[in-house]
Amino acid sequence: MIRIAAIAGSYRTGSYNRTLLAIGVAAAERLGAEVDLIDLRSLGLPVYDGDLEADPGPPAGAVELKRRLGAAQGILIASPEYNGSIPGGLKNAIDWASRPPDVPFGGAVAAIMGASPGGLGSVRGLAHLRQCLTAMDTWVIPSQVTIPAAHKAFAADGSLVDSRAHAQVVALVERLVDAAGRLR
């Protein structure tokens, strides 16, 4: 069975990106994938610090994150952009998980999405996230989903108001699950 690790780049309760991720998760499950929803806040990661890493060693949350990412063939991320880039919490989690041994990113496949109340829907942040994942030898699906005006994009039940946007999420997840089955 294909296993997908799903991560929201926002810690916030009521996050648009958590809502967007949930749509992707449901689509993956409908395709028969097993989804591991990783809540970054619950990992309690400190800011990456090479001294901490050396002694007493990587924090339990970093070890857990690596284990869970390593068990997945595909990674689905929905993230806002903060100041035109990757939110610090998400970047910090990636930095911890990128440390050897057993780096979980090489040969993995990822799909990225973003929602923001602004007009760009996190497109600048996704460009940096794509660059970061690619630097770690992760295959990032060329297409992506951006949801601008996120404050108006979701219905009360968490669905996307625009059926075309919903179809884009489903199509992206289909590509992710398909590629994950073939790449790792």
Ligand SMILES: Cc1cc2nc3c(=O)[nH]c(=O)nc-3n(C[C@H](O)[C@H](O)[C@H](O)COP(=O)(O)O)c2cc1C
């Ligand atoms: C520190 C910070 C920086 C932000 N920078 C941007 C930005 O560059 N572009 C943008 O569209 N929105 C930006 N925002 C607004 C976020 O897109 C907005 O808070 C969004 O709701 C966050 O996603 P979430 O709903 O998943 O938590 C920023 C928000 C914060 C807290």
